[in-house]
Amino acid sequence: MENKNKKASPWKSLQFGLAILAGLLVYAYGFQITKVDLEDLRSERRQESLTRAVRELARPEIFEYEQAEEIINAPIYVPCPTGEVPSLPEPDKSGPYLIVTPSCAAAGETVRVEGYNFAADTKGPLRFIPGSDPTNVVEIGRDNVQTDADGSFVHEMILPERLSEDVQYLRATLRHNVGTPHLTRTAYDTWDKIVETVFLALLATTFGTFLAIPLSFIAARNLMKPVKSPLSSIALSLLGWPLGIALGYLVVRWVNGLSDPFAENIPVNLVSILLMPTLVWLGIRWALPQEEITQPPLNLRLARLGVLFLTILVSFFGLFQLASLARNLGLAGISALGPFAFLGNFLFQVGDIVSIITPALGGLAAGAALSSLMGRIGLRSAEKLTSASVKLFNIVFATLAGAVTFGLLGQLVEWLYRIDQPWYTLWGPVLTGALLGLALAVFTKAKDTLPTGLVIYYVTRTLLNGLRSVEALVMALVFVIAVGIGPLAGAMALGLHTIVSLAKLYSEQVESIMAGPLEAIQATGANRLQTIVYAVIPQIIPPYISYTMYRWDINVRMSTIIGFVGGGGIGFLLQQNINLLNYRAASAQMLAIAIVVASMDYISSVLREKYV
Amino acid sequence: MLQIKNLTKIYDGGVKALDNVSFDVPDGQFLAVIGLSGSGKSTLLRCINRLIEPTDGQILWNGEDITKASPEEMRRIRRKIGMVFQHFNLVHRSKVITNVLAGRLGYINPAWSLLNRFPKADMEKAIKQLERVGIADKANQRADELSGGQQQRVGIARALMQDPEMILADEPVASLDPVLAHSIMKHLEDINDKDGVTVLCSLHFLDLVHRYADRVVALNEGKLVFEGMPREIDDQKFKDIYGRDAERVG
Ligand SMILES: Nc1ncnc2c1ncn2[C@@H]1O[C@H](COP(=O)(O)OP(=O)(O)OP(=O)(O)O)[C@@H](O)[C@H]1O
Ligand SMILES: [Mg+2]
Numbered sequence: 126m127e128n129k130n131k132k133a134s135p136w137k138s139l140q141f142g143l144a145i146l147a148g149l150l151v152y153a154y155g156f157q158i159t160k161v162d163l164e165d166l167r168s169e170r171r172q173e174s175l176t177r178a179v180r181e182l183a184r185p186e187i188f189e190y191e192q193a194e195e196i197i198n199a200p201i202y203v204p205c206p207t208g209e210v211p212s213l214p215e216p217d218k219s220g221p222y223l224i225v226t227p228s229c230a231a232a233g234e235t236v237r238v239e240g241y242n243f244a245a246d247t248k249g250p251l252r253f254i255p256g257s258d259p260t261n262v263v264e265i266g267r268d269n270v271q272t273d274a275d276g277s278f279v280h281e282m283i284l285p286e287r288l289s290e291d292v293q294y295l296r297a298t299l300r301h302n303v304g305t306p307h308l309t310r311t312a313y314d315t316w317d318k319i320v321e322t323v324f325l326a327l328l329a330t331t332f333g334t335f336l337a338i339p340l341s342f343i344a345a346r347n348l349m350k351p352v353k354s355p356l357s358s359i360a361l362s363l364l365g366w367p368l369g370i371a372l373g374y375l376v377v378r379w380v381n382g383l384s385d386p387f388a389e390n391i392p393v394n395l396v397s398i399l400l401m402p403t404l405v406w407l408g409i410r411w412a413l414p415q416e417e418i419t420q421p422p423l424n425l426r427l428a429r430l431g432v433l434f435l436t437i438l439v440s441f442f443g444l445f446q447l448a449s450l451a452r453n454l455g456l457a458g459i460s461a462l463g464p465f466a467f468l469g470n471f472l473f474q475v476g477d478i479v480s481i482i483t484p485a486l487g488g489l490a491a492g493a494a495l496s497s498l499m500g501r502i503g504l505r506s507a508e509k510l511t512s513a514s515v516k517l518f519n520i521v522f523a524t525l526a527g528a529v530t531f532g533l534l535g536q537l538v539e540w541l542y543r544i545d546q547p548w549y550t551l552w553g554p555v556l557t558g559a560l561l562g563l564a565l566a567v568f569t570k571a572k573d574t575l576p577t578g579l580v581i582y583y584v585t586r587t588l589l590n591g592l593r594s595v596e597a598l599v600m601a602l603v604f605v606i607a608v609g610i611g612p613l614a615g616a617m618a619l620g621l622h623t624i625v626s627l628a629k630l631y632s633e634q635v636e637s638i639m640a641g642p643l644e645a646i647q648a649t650g651a652n653r654l655q656t657i658v659y660a661v662i663p664q665i666i667p668p669y670i671s672y673t674m675y676r677w678d679i680n681v682r683m684s685t686i687i688g689f690v691g692g693g694g695i696g697f698l699l700q701q702n703i704n705l706l707n708y709r710a711a712s713a714q715m716l717a718i719a720i721v722v723a724s725m726d727y728i729s730s731v732l733r734e735k736y737v
Numbered sequence: 738m739l740q741i742k743n744l745t746k747i748y749d750g751g752v753k754a755l756d757n758v759s760f761d762v763p764d765g766q767f768l769a770v771i772g773l774s775g776s777g778k779s780t781l782l783r784c785i786n787r788l789i790e791p792t793d794g795q796i797l798w799n800g801e802d803i804t805k806a807s808p809e810e811m812r813r814i815r816r817k818i819g820m821v822f823q824h825f826n827l828v829h830r831s832k833v834i835t836n837v838l839a840g841r842l843g844y845i846n847p848a849w850s851l852l853n854r855f856p857k858a859d860m861e862k863a864i865k866q867l868e869r870v871g872i873a874d875k876a877n878q879r880a881d882e883l884s885g886g887q888q889q890r891v892g893i894a895r896a897l898m899q900d901p902e903m904i905l906a907d908e909p910v911a912s913l914d915p916v917l918a919h920s921i922m923k924h925l926e927d928i929n930d931k932d933g934v935t936v937l938c939s940l941h942f943l944d945l946v947h948r949y950a951d952r953v954v955a956l957n958e959g960k961l962v963f964e965g966m967p968r969e970i971d972d973q974k975f976k977d978i979y980g981r982d983a984e985r986v987g
Contacts, residue, residue: 409848415856416844508807645826645892648786649899650816650843652808655850659839663830 181708185716186311190302195221195243198259198294201236202229203284213292218242221276223297232286240297243276247301251280257291270297311710314698319717321612322694325687326680328616333623333680334673340624341631342657344585347643348635352578352653354500355507356569357515359577360522360562362500363530366492373491377441377484384445394450401443408436437490444483451476512571519566527562528555589625597622597683601692615692619680630672631665638664674729681725685718738763739785739903739935744794746780746959754780756959757794762937762952764902767929769950769967770939773979776956778939782905785937786818787811798903816843819896819934821925823908825888829881833872833891836880837863840898859898866894870924886917893924904928906938910945918942922949943970943985 165171199222200213210229216222221242230236238251248271252264265285270278287293342348354362387393412433421429451472458469503522507515535554544550569575601618608614638661646660688696695714702711739762746755754777762768770778783789785796787803796803798814806814819840827836841859842850849855855863867873870890875883880891889909896904906925910918926949929936940946946953947967955963955978962977963970970978975985 413846413848415846415849415854416841416859417846418844504807639829641822641824641826642828644788645820645822645895646828646839646842648788648815648818648820648905649840649895650812650814651839651850652812652847654847655842655845658850658853659831659835659842660828663828666830 178706178708182712182715184709185712186309186709187713187716188306188312189309190306191304192300193244193303194249195247195299196296197221197223197240197243198254198296199223199225199238200228200292201225201284201295203288203293204231205229206290211292221299223295225295230284232284232288235281235283238270238280238282238295238297239277240270240272240280240299241277243272243278243297243299244301245272245274245276247272247276247299249297249299251282251295251297253282253285253287254294254296255285255287255289257289257293259294259296261294264296270299272299309713311713315695315710315714315717318688318695318698318714319721322684322688322696323681323721325612325616325692325694326619326677326684329619329623329684330673330677330680333620333627333676337624337627337631338669340585340589340628341635342661343581344589344628344632345635346579346582347638347640348653348657348661349578349582350576352576352581353574354577355504355515355572355574356519356523356566357507358500358503359575360519360526360566361503362496363526364522365496365499367529367533369492369495370488372495374484374488376438376491377487380438380441381445381480381484384442384449387446388449389453391450391453394446394453397443397446398450401439401446405436405440405443408432408439412436441483441487444479448476448480448483451479507572515571516566519569519571520563523562523566524559525562527558527560527565529558531555531558531561589629592621592625593629595622598687598690598692601687601690605691610691610693612693615684615687615694618692619683619687622683623676623680627672627676631669634665634668634672635661671733674733678722678725678729682722685722738797738799739937740795740797741781741785742795742797744781744784744796745792746777746784746789747792753959755784755791755956758956758959758961759794760954760961760964762935764935765929765933767926767936767949767951768938769946769953770937770956771941771943771946771953771978772939772956772962775958777959778956779907780959781956782820782907782937782939785905786815786820812843816899817902819899819901819904821889821892821896821904821906821909823911825885825892825912827880827888827891827895829879831880832876833867833878833880833883834860834863834876836891837866837876837894837898840895843899863894863898866897867891869897870894885913886921889913889917889921890924893921893928897928901934903935903937906936908939908941911941918945919948925949943967943975946970 197220199216202210206229213228216224218241221240221244224239224241226237226239248269250264250266251268251270252266254261255263255265265287266282268280268282270280272278282295387397412429453476455469455471455473455476458472459466460469462469506518510518531554532551535550538544539550597618600621601615604614604617608617642664643656643660646656651659684692684694684696685699686696688694688698689700691697695718699711699714699718702708702714741761742759744755744758745753747753758777758781770781772778780789784791785803787806791804794804801810801814803811803814828839831839838855838859841855841862845855845859864873864876867876870893872883872887872890872894875887875891880888883891892909904925909925910921913921922945925936925938928934938950940950950967953963953965953967953970954961957978957980963974972985976983
């Protein structure tokens with residue numbers, strides 16, 4: 126073996142040399158495309174602007190003094206008029222004044238400018254004002270002067286190439302600070318935006334966490350693996366989703382119609398909002414008894430289902446009434462609350478959001494409910510019917526479910542890409558789905574259970590991993606297109622990114638919980654939901670808190686730069702100031718970011734220590 | 738009456754943990770399950786409430802086949818079978834009282850569980866069970882603050898909350914010292930005597946078997962190798978159960 130190694134050694138060194146050469150090539154190419162060029166860094170112009178930028182960065186624009194200005198003009202002729210020099214008026218020596226000698230000269234010549242009676246130790250530009258108007262705002266030159274302790278200065282100045290027969294002027298503008306320092310405009314803007322930044326992160330984190338928790342359960346292998354159902358149940362529950370969503374949406378819209386006539390009627394709003402919870406409570410109490418030792422008769426169960434349905438309608442009516450009330454109160458608040466008008470606005474927006482998402486929510490809830498109901502019917506049929514009839518059942522409903530599901534997916538593609546070819550986006554998928562369903566029904570045993578849970582788990586995992594690999598900044602770009610430039614786009618992008626990354630982290634925690642308590646709770650007869658509430662959730666609370674804080678940290682950091690792509694927050698201001706070469710303002714914003722990030726870091730570490 | 742008929746369990750990896758096991762347990766009996774580590778005791782007990790799906794065979798309880806029960810029926814069956822574990826299996830971060838109340842979950846409507854609400858009667862019942870096992874004063878402590886013996890009592894209280902007709906105890910005292918072991922076993926004996934609950938209890942120590950069990954079944958590599966009274970275990974039987982090189986201790 127060793128011998129063989131030795132023999133191969135020239136070939137090996139050649140390989141090694143080639144590898145080094147290849148590495149060199151890669152780096153050389155890398156330098157080329159990343160434009161590494163120190164020559165450019167050494168150029169004087171660049172050095173100068175770098176120095177300026179660094180100096181300005183070191184002085185963030187946070188405080189400033191009120192400035193007092195002394196602006197004094199002195200007349201001058203450029204060039205000297207032919208003939209007699211008109212006599213110039215004596216300067217008013219009661220205040221600051223300038224003496225120019227000589228009082229006329231040719232362009233390019235040097236004149237001596239003396240200033241007296243200015244405030245002591247002030248600085249400012251000394252400029253040439255072309256044209257014969259002393260109030261002209263155009264100034265020429267780069268000269269600066271500084272007064273001494275007596276308030277006077279002497280400066281030699283070269284006259285510019287601006288010729289006129291009329292009198293022209295030199296202007297000294299000397300500024301000095303008065304009073305105590307106060308916050309700059311930049312500081313106020315920075316404050317506004319940093320608050321926006323923090324709240325953007327807060328909203329993204331809370332909504333993200335809220336939605337990531339349920340997702341993390343279906344992305345956890347240990348919870349999903351035991352979920353198995355027969356084909357009859359899968360097919361029916363697949364059919365239940367679209368049916369339920371459509372029905373639920375229609376019904377909730379109908380309730381909305383019932384509620385609309387009373388939208389402006391605050392007393393009716395109030396009465397219904399007060400009455401609804403009582404009715405809903407009574408309905409739930411009757412329809413869902415807390416404990417049941419024996420199975421009640423069928424007609425009682427049907428009656429309960431009916432009451433539950435009515436209760437849900439009533440609660441949706443209440444929600445719409447609540448939304449109207451919030452909007453009305455919000456509108457009233459906006460005009461009446463003065464500095465607290467944002468509370469009114471908040472109320473109004475919440476009302477608006479509730480009234481918009483309620484139908485969607487109703488649709489989803491109905492979809493879930495109908496799907497689980499139909500799934501149960503499927504399960505029952507698989508248990509009670511003979512194998513042959515279950516087979517028939519499977520063939521019919523699996524075909525139907527496949528056709529409907531694939532057809533709807535095709536229609537989604539159609540809506541996204543507008544392919545406008547029904548064969549590809551409707552009939553093709555319908556046929557494929559039907560055939561797949563049929564094949565599944567034919568080739569599985571009628572009463573066999575299929576690993577539904579694992580399929581859902583893999584689909585969820587794939588989706589999560591795919592979405593997670595898209596940077597939040599890129600998501601923000603997409604949302605900017607969808608909802609426009611502003612903090613909403615940033616919040617949605619961060620929120621989505623939070624959902625997917627937290628769901629992944631959370632689900633890993635769910636997968637690593639102790640199996641013992643899970644087993645013990647299952648052994649008591651608890652169903653899946655109860656097992657999650659009593660055995661899973663208590664175990665995952667500490668890591669969940671810890672991950673949520675960690676995410677909150679990241680979101681604050683991200684929200685400071687999400688403005689670069691139009692996502693709102695302080696990043697927008699920062700980018701603007703950098704582009705305008707306004708480094709002092711940019712420095713103020715960077716300082717704000719540093720302070721916020723550092724304090725978030727500190728707060729979250731304290732909280733983590735306390736609660737985890 | 739519990740009837741185990743030709744029960745076989747083959748794990749995914751191909752291990753035959755139970756091999757054609759059959760025996761009956763009359764109502765109200767205290768049955769000990771013995772055997773070496775890895776002989777299939779835990780598998781047997783978990784097949785009875787289908788925490789583990791049997792590969793083959795039947796488990797009839799009062800005439801109903803547990804192996805064929807639907808999820809809904811399984812919920813109804815499980816709530817009548819309490820279970821006690823070697824490692825107690827309490828939810829550590831929950832309060833003792835919550836752990837005990839969890840025994841009612843099979844009766845509670847899941848919608849109410851979402852709100853973490855139990856009926857008042859259950860709360861009172863939970864306190865009563867804790868009193869019965871002598872740790873009512875710990876009700877509001879976190880479960881992981883309790884000692885092992887106390888945790889196992891919580892486990893028993895949880896099983897009692899189910900109003901069980903049968904209790905499966907998987908080495909309930911294997912993690913406890915001998916004194917505590919007796920006190921836990923006495924609780925199980927008491928439940929068996931006073932409430933008429935059938936008890937299936939896997940045990941490692943023969944003196945405990947002699948002291949508490951009415952009848953014994955023994956497993957060796959998944960096969961039923963002995964079925965009878967504790968006192969019938971003579972040296973020969975002992976070697977059948979535990980292997981030829983085994984020696985009796987205690
Ligand atoms: N989940 C599993 N997957 C695969 N094999 C398993 C699994 N659980 C147990 N086994 C195997 O099945 C056999 C019986 O295990 P079981 O836990 O029932 O034994 P036991 O008698 O309870 O042992 P102990 O006294 O150590 O608790 C062992 O060989 C074990 O390795
Ligand atoms: Mg065991």
